[in-house]
Amino acid sequence: MKFVDSAKITVSSGAGGRGCVSFRREKFIPRGGPNGGDGGHGGSIIMATNLRKRTLYHLRNKSHFTAKNGAPGQGSQKTGRNGADLIIEVPPGTIIIDSETGTVIRDMVGDEQFVLARGGRGGRGNAHFKTSTNRAPRMAQPGEPGQTLSIQLELKLLADVGLIGMPNAGKSTLISTVSSARPKIGNYPFTTLHPNLGVVYPSHGEPYVMADIPGLIKGAHSGAGLGHQFLRHIERTRILVHLVDVTDIEKDAPLAGYRIINDEMAQYSEALARKSRIVVINKMDLPEAAERAKWFEHAPGAPEFYPISAVTGEGIPALMRQISRELAWLDED
Secondary structure (H helix, E strand, O other): OOOOOEEEEEEEOOOOOOOOOOEOOEOOEOOOOEOOOOOOOOOOEEEEEOOOOOOOHHHOOOOEEEOOOOOOOEOOOEOOOOOOOEEEEEOOOEEEEEOOOOOEEEEEOOOOEEEEEOOOOOOOOHHHHOOOOOOOOOOOOOOOOOOEEEEEEEEOOOOOEEEEEOOOOOHHHHHHHHOOOOOOOOOOOOOOOOOEEEEEOOOOOOOEEEEEOOOOOOOHHHOOOOHHHHHHHHHHOOEEEEEEEHHHOOOOOOOHHHHHHHHHHHHHOHHHHOOOEEEEEEOOOOOOHHHHHHHHHHOOOOOOOEEOOOOOOOOHHHHHHHHHHHHHHHHHO
């Protein structure tokens, strides 16, 4: 299934039904009083999270959603039928933004629902307007109009651990090794075109969700490559695992690739730059990997790292233990 993480739609709640102008017309009851009923209320637009949904793909072919109008009132003080509400389901992590103002209306994080556009109230029938001086009112209220909103939906993944790094750093291989996720894997850039989620069941600690975020490149913060589309998802994760491809480590500039990713995240968001992360050097099963890892280790400003091979499993148990410890520390905070 194609991953869709944004959608622009227009929603319209239903209008209220008009009130009725009616008078009693019964045999042997002359000059029957007013008995016009009220109009029904219009249906509302309700946004609700569906825990089984992972994308906004179901909104790809429809751009306008309209709830039902309320029915008009009838004689004998019969109230019109209320219009049916329209429920729009979205996955958890969806942000609802007013397209005109850019204001965030709601951040749908958990299992929740709320009324986005309330239906119009039904108009009152002429039975409400009878007075001592006007016993035969020939007026009724029209129903209130519904609300129309143009909104932008943006989905940010909800995951505990986000795998980041340059394209082809081995993120898909790692998530397929430690979880049941089976992403497409290939030896070329941008194999992953949409985030993949997998549940990891460590030997110690609580299970957690890991997200394989597509590779970032220089200029991602300004939209280059996959750009903003996936930097948004990284914001949702609790910790980051930064994979460095050992074959990208050059003797003259061993931290170059590592710093590109850090700089892009810092320019996109200060909060993202401060997020807790674990650095990993991957593909340690390759020739000259140990030597290249030493170039990285001895470079000024180099972070501590975990050497692993996502293919052979080398170093992965130690990495998994550290991830569990990091998440446990965050839970304590």
